[in-house]
Amino acid sequence: MVRERVADNVFIFTSEMYAQVNAGAIIGPDWSVLIDTLAFPEETLEIRDFVEGRLNSPVRYIINTHHHADHILGTCWFPNAVVIGHVLCRELLSGRGREAFLLAQEHNRDLRDVRLVLPDIVMDGGALSLRVGKRTLQLISFPGHSEDGIGVLLIEDRVLFSGDAMMPIPYVVDGEYDDLVASIKRIPRLKLENLVQGHGEVILRGEIPNAVRANLNYLAAIQRHVNKASRRKDPEGYLATVTIEECGKKRIDLGGLGPSLHSRNLLALYRKQYQDG
Numbered sequence: 001m002v003r004e005r006v007a008d009n010v011f012i013f014t015s016e017m018y019a020q021v022n023a024g025a026i027i028g029p030d031w032s033v034l035i036d037t038l039a040f041p042e043e044t045l046e047i048r049d050f051v052e053g054r055l056n057s058p059v060r061y062i063i064n065t066h067h068h069a070d071h072i073l074g075t076c077w078f079p080n081a082v083v084i085g086h087v088l089c090r091e092l093l094s095g096r097g098r099e100a101f102l103l104a105q106e107h108n109r110d111l112r113d114v115r116l117v118l119p120d121i122v123m124d125g126g127a128l129s130l131r132v133g134k135r136t137l138q139l140i141s142f143p144g145h146s147e148d149g150i151g152v153l154l155i156e157d158r159v160l161f162s163g164d165a166m167m168p169i170p171y172v173v174d175g176e177y178d179d180l181v182a183s184i185k186r187i188p189r190l191k192l193e194n195l196v197q198g199h200g201e202v203i204l205r206g207e208i209p210n211a212v213r214a215n216l217n218y219l220a221a222i223q224r225h226v227n228k229a230s231r232r233k234d235p236e237g238y239l240a241t242v243t244i245e246e247c248g249k250k251r252i253d254l255g256g257l258g259p260s261l262h263s264r265n266l267l268a269l270y271r272k273q274y275q276d277g
Helices: 041-054 069-077 087-094 096-107 177-190 205-229 235-239 258-274
Strands: 002-007 010-014 022-027 032-035 059-063 082-086 121-123 127-132 135-141 150-154 159-161 194-196
Touching: 002 194, 010 041, 022 041, 032 041, 032 127, 041 059, 041 069, 069 096, 082 087, 087 096, 087 121, 177 205, 177 258, 194 205, 205 235, 205 258, 235 258
Parallel strands: 032 059, 059 082, 082 121, 159 194
Antiparallel strands: 002 010, 010 022, 022 032, 127 135, 135 150, 150 159
C-alpha cells in the first residue's frame, strides 16, 4: 500500500492489491475520520496501524463514498467507528451489495473474516457537515458512477475526495451517464487544491481542469459510438471494435484494467439507452 500526505494531517492510502483504489484519513486533535477503507484486510490493517497505532488517533467516523466492495469492506476492522453514507448506500448494501459480497467471500480466502457493515448515519440529498478539530468536512451528493455516490470536501484545505465520480477511466456500468456528467462538471467550481480520485493518482490544482475535460471528452466519445452502434445491424459487434484509445484514454490505466472497463461501459450504455424497456 502507498501512503501520501496531501495536506497537514490529511493522508491518502492507495491499494497495491486492487485497481489503485484510494482511502483517506483526516487526523484530528483527539480522533480521526476515514474516507473509505479499501477491500483487503492486509491493507486496511496497515491503515489502522498507522492511524490508531503510530499516530495514536482513534477512528471515530468512517465515511462510505459509495457501496462498492473495494471501498468499504475494511470498515469491519474499526468496530468502534460510526459509519456515515448515503441512504441508498445502506439500501444497496442490504440488498444486492450483500449478495455480491457473499459471492466474493466464497471465492476469495482473504475475505473470509470480513463482515459487511452498514452505515449508521445516512444522508438523503443535500449536504451533511462534520467537524474534525478546526476542519470542516462537507459531504455532498456525487451520483453517476453509482446512485449512492457522495464526495467529501475539506473546506479549509480545498481537498475533495470524489469517490468514483472521478477516476482515470469514468465507469458508468452501475450508474447513470447524465448524473456522472453533471457530477464531474461540478468539480471545477469547487476551486480545489487537490482532487483525490476514487482510484489512481491525486490530481493537483493545475491539472484538475485537464483531468475533468479528459473525462467529459471520454464520456462524450462513448456516447457517440453508442449512438452509431444503434444504427448498425450488429451493434454489439461494432462496439467490440471501439478501442479505449479511440475514446481518448490509455489501456495501461488502473494497472491494465482500462480496456475491460471501457468495453463494459460501451455495452452497459448501449443496453440502457437502446434495449431496456
